[in-house]
Amino acid sequence: MSARFTVLTGGVGGAKLVDGLYRILPQNSLTAIVNTGDDFRHFGQPISPDIDTLLYTLSGKSNQALGWGREGETWNFMAALKSLGGEDWFNLGDGDLALHVLRGMALSAGEPLSGIIARFAEAWDLQLSILPMTDDAVATWVETDEGLLPFQRYFVERQCAPKVQAVRFEGAAEAVPAPGVVAAIMDCDTVLVAPSNPWLSVDPLLAIPQIRKALESTKAPVIAVSPLVEGKAVKGPTAKLMDELGLEVTNHSIAAHYGNLLDGLVVHNKDEAPQSVAIARTDTLMKSPKDRERVARTVLALAAECRR
Amino acid sequence: MSARFTVLTGGVGGAKLVDGLYRILPQNSLTAIVNTGDDFRHFGQPISPDIDTLLYTLSGKSNQALGWGREGETWNFMAALKSLGGEDWFNLGDGDLALHVLRGMALSAGEPLSGIIARFAEAWDLQLSILPMTDDAVATWVETDEGLLPFQRYFVERQCAPKVQAVRFEGAAEAVPAPGVVAAIMDCDTVLVAPSNPWLSVDPLLAIPQIRKALESTKAPVIAVSPLVEGKAVKGPTAKLMDELGLEVTNHSIAAHYGNLLDGLVVHNKDEAPQSVAIARTDTLMKSPKDRERVARTVLALAAECRR
Numbered sequence: 001m002s003a004r005f006t007v008l009t010g011g012v013g014g015a016k017l018v019d020g021l022y023r024i025l026p027q028n029s030l031t032a033i034v035n036t037g038d039d040f041r042h043f044g045q046p047i048s049p050d051i052d053t054l055l056y057t058l059s060g061k062s063n064q065a066l067g068w069g070r071e072g073e074t075w076n077f078m079a080a081l082k083s084l085g086g087e088d089w090f091n092l093g094d095g096d097l098a099l100h101v102l103r104g105m106a107l108s109a110g111e112p113l114s115g116i117i118a119r120f121a122e123a124w125d126l127q128l129s130i131l132p133m134t135d136d137a138v139a140t141w142v143e144t145d146e147g148l149l150p151f152q153r154y155f156v157e158r159q160c161a162p163k164v165q166a167v168r169f170e171g172a173a174e175a176v177p178a179p180g181v182v183a184a185i186m187d188c189d190t191v192l193v194a195p196s197n198p199w200l201s202v203d204p205l206l207a208i209p210q211i212r213k214a215l216e217s218t219k220a221p222v223i224a225v226s227p228l229v230e231g232k233a234v235k236g237p238t239a240k241l242m243d244e245l246g247l248e249v250t251n252h253s254i255a256a257h258y259g260n261l262l263d264g265l266v267v268h269n270k271d272e273a274p275q276s277v278a279i280a281r282t283d284t285l286m287k288s289p290k291d292r293e294r295v296a297r298t299v300l301a302l303a304a305e306c307r308r
Numbered sequence: 309m310s311a312r313f314t315v316l317t318g319g320v321g322g323a324k325l326v327d328g329l330y331r332i333l334p335q336n337s338l339t340a341i342v343n344t345g346d347d348f349r350h351f352g353q354p355i356s357p358d359i360d361t362l363l364y365t366l367s368g369k370s371n372q373a374l375g376w377g378r379e380g381e382t383w384n385f386m387a388a389l390k391s392l393g394g395e396d397w398f399n400l401g402d403g404d405l406a407l408h409v410l411r412g413m414a415l416s417a418g419e420p421l422s423g424i425i426a427r428f429a430e431a432w433d434l435q436l437s438i439l440p441m442t443d444d445a446v447a448t449w450v451e452t453d454e455g456l457l458p459f460q461r462y463f464v465e466r467q468c469a470p471k472v473q474a475v476r477f478e479g480a481a482e483a484v485p486a487p488g489v490v491a492a493i494m495d496c497d498t499v500l501v502a503p504s505n506p507w508l509s510v511d512p513l514l515a516i517p518q519i520r521k522a523l524e525s526t527k528a529p530v531i532a533v534s535p536l537v538e539g540k541a542v543k544g545p546t547a548k549l550m551d552e553l554g555l556e557v558t559n560h561s562i563a564a565h566y567g568n569l570l571d572g573l574v575v576h577n578k579d580e581a582p583q584s585v586a587i588a589r590t591d592t593l594m595k596s597p598k599d600r601e602r603v604a605r606t607v608l609a610l611a612a613e614c615r616r
Contacts, residue, residue: 044413074382080406084431094402098388105352123392 002029005300006184006220007192010035010201011050012067013234013286014194015057017225017299020292021192022058024300027127031184033211035196036113036132037140037169037204038151042090043081045100046107049152050201051117051132052099059124067235070095089157114178129180133205136175140204141168151200160237164244167199172207177214185214190303193224195284197238198257199245206261221263221306223278223299226254229268229285264302266295278306310337313608314492314528315500318343318509319358320375321542321594322502323365325533325607328600329500330366332608335435339492341519343504344421344440345448345477345512346459350398351389353408354415357460358509359425359440360407367432375543378403397465422486437488441513444483448512449476459508468545472552475507480515485522493522498611501532503592505546506565507553514569529571529614531586531607534562537576537593572610574603586614 005025009018009032018032035050049068056062056070063069073093082088092100099120106116112135121130140151144162154162185191196202206212215222228251233239239249247253251267255274264278273279280302286292313333317326317340326340343358357376364370364378371377381401390396400408407428414424420443429438448459452470462470493499504510514520523530536559541547547557555561559575563582572586581587588610594600 043409044416045409070388072384074384074402076380076382076402077385077405077409080378080403081410084406084410084428086406086410094382094384094405095388097385097402097405098392098394101351101353101385102389102392102394108352120392 002026003190004029004031004184004188005190005192006031006033006188007194008033008202008205009050009054009194010196011038011236012053013227013236014050014196014201015054015062016286016292017192017194017295018054019057019289020286020294020296021300022128023289023293024296028129031129031131031180031188033131033133033181033184033205035201035204036134037138037172038155038201040139040150040152042092042152043086045092045097045104047092047100048103048113048117048132051130052096054130055099055117055120055124055126058126058128061124069093090152112178114180129184131181131184132178133181133211134175134208135178136171138172138175138204138208139170140200141170142200143168155200155237160240164237164241167203169204169207172204173209175208177208177210182210182214185211185218185220188218188220189307190300191215191218191220191222192299192303193222193258193262195225195227195234197227197233197236197241198254199241200237212261215261221303222258222261223264223266223303223306224254224258224262225266225284225295225299226251226268226271228254228271230270234285263306266299266302278302280305310334311498312337312339312492312496313498313500314339314341314496315502316341316510316513317358317362317502318504319346319544320361321535321544322358322504322509323362323370324594324600325500325502325603326362327365327597328594328602328604329608330436331597331601332604336437339437339439339488339496341439341441341489341492341513343509343512344442345446345480346463346509348447348458348460350400350460351394352412353400353405354412355400355408356411356421356425356440359438360404362438363407363425363428363432363434366434366436377401398460420486422488437492439489439492440486441489441519442483442516443486444479446480446483446512446516447478448508449478450508451476463508463545468548472545472549475511477512477515480512481517483516485516485518490518490522493519493526493528496526496528497615498608499523499526499528499530500607500611501530501566501570503533503535503542505535505541505544505549506562507549508545520569523569529611530566530569531572531574531611531614532562532566532570533574533592533603533607534559534576534579536562536579538578542593571614574607574610586610588613
């Protein structure tokens with residue numbers, strides 16, 4: 001049986017690593033387990049930002065310039081919505097709406113999110129498993145100096161400006177992993193953790209008891225890619241948030257956060273690294289497809305070392 | 309108190325007459341009561357085709373070339389939807405979706421359709437009352453030689469090809485007129501019936517008992533514009549449907565259909581006219597805004613005659 005790989009992932013940075021892995025691994029050997037803590041309803045439509053970013057990235061539809069959404073997107077829906085007095089703090093592109101509207105219909109008909117995403121991935125001919133972490137409702141809330149904010153209000157509307165005091169994952173303790181999630185962690189050869197924000201994008205997965213337990217008990221090595229590049233976050237609030245949580249913005253803090261779940265960490269060439277786990281180095285900034293493949297190769301090589 | 313005008317209307321042809329009236333009457337003297345029998349849910353979104361056509365027409369947003377929808381519309385939503393395996397027999401434009409999505413949100417929150425449409429009309433600065441015939445669910449069904457079809461399946465998907473045996477308005481007998489509808493008929497100076505399809509677009513209104521009763525008892529004259537132009541329907545299935553229902557395609561049949569509700573009928577210059585009601589003639593084909601205004605003036609003049 002050929003080797004199987006499972007990657008835990010969140011938003012844009014995570015999707016880039018998954019894309020790199022998808023490009024170099026044999027077809028149908030990869031499973032991506034995706035954060036759904038950022039999911040919310042907007043204008044009545046169910047949005048799954050991290051899953052959708054991954055679908056767009058892997059199918060070559062992602063908007064390189066914007067860094068989110070679809071390439072060649074148009075915005076007539078939002079323009080008409082504004083003319084009717086609709087809220088405009090969260091932009092939904094015209095093409096992007098198709099995912100949300102079809103997802104909403106299927107959810108209303110009782111189909112679980114995991115089944116819907118599998119159909120979307122099949123429609124776009126993607127040769128991997130994309131699994132939401134759970135079919136249950138889990139919602140990331142951010143406790144800030146401006147009060148408790150739903151994730152998207154913090155992240156999109158307030159552009160991560162409020163100071164974070166803590167992060168909560170409502171519903172995670174009771175959530176059951178989506179079908180295939182636990183098996184993908186237990187029965188694979190390598191577990192990878194994408195360079196997504198550990199506190200906002202990976203922690204929702206770890207907050208689901210059966211996922212954490214599977215990571216603790218799997219025989220596969222668990223290898224993460226640090227989200228820090230030259231001591232900073234590439235995009236998003238990782239460094240700012242670490243600072244606000246009283247943590248040093250270093251790979252020591254990243255490794256300490258994952259604790260004994262972690263066997264190896266891929267860090268940026270120029271960054272210092274902890275000695276508590278196996279380390280590999282490369283330029284972890286992923287600008288081009290070649291960059292993504294290089295980082296994917298580095299993380300797979302470190303995993304192979306850890307398996308020895 | 310200035311004169312008040314109430315027009316009963318359905319789809320595209322009706323919207324043109326309402327536009328003509330709106331252009332020549334004083335602001336806020338006109339109330340349009342609109343067919344909602346064509347309303348349906350598509351992709352989970354509530355669509356009100358006749359109301360939306362009227363909103364687009366009066367606000368100068370209607371697509372002249374297509375004959376429906378918005379000017380300058382884009383179709384990225386439908387393209388993405390098709391790529392995901394969604395049904396494509398009913399096109400929803402990107403900008404058009406805003407009306408449906410906002411309507412869906414508001415309906416889910418418990419707001420009645422009449423309140424939602426009033427907000428939309430206000431957002432687009434329309435100086436008339438647009439009232440759905442009812443806030444209750446009424447659904448037009450067409451009995452055909454291919455079986456019983458929901459209106460949009462007959463009209464859009466099957467392009468009116470099946471032979472019609474009868475038309476039903478599910479829920480009409482129990483429906484209550486929307487707030488203001490009965491008053492608009494009872495307390496106005498003139499009731500107009502737009503050149504919409506009498507059997508498909510006007511009958512749903514007449515099938516609501518309190519609307520029919522108000523039309524029977526109002527002191528205002530009731531004046532219709534015939535949908536026939538040189539013995540044919542301008543657009544849509546009126547003539548074909550009359551034929552299938554065993555009716556002569558003449559203004560006699562139109563007048564007979566409205567029966568004693570009707571005081572006057574505006575017919576096309578070249579068409580014969582019944583003697584049972586007061587008649588005015590003009591070129592009823594409304595291509596330009598000037599045409600719409602001319603037909604509106606003709607119908608208002610006939611109404612003034614009937615009031616004498």
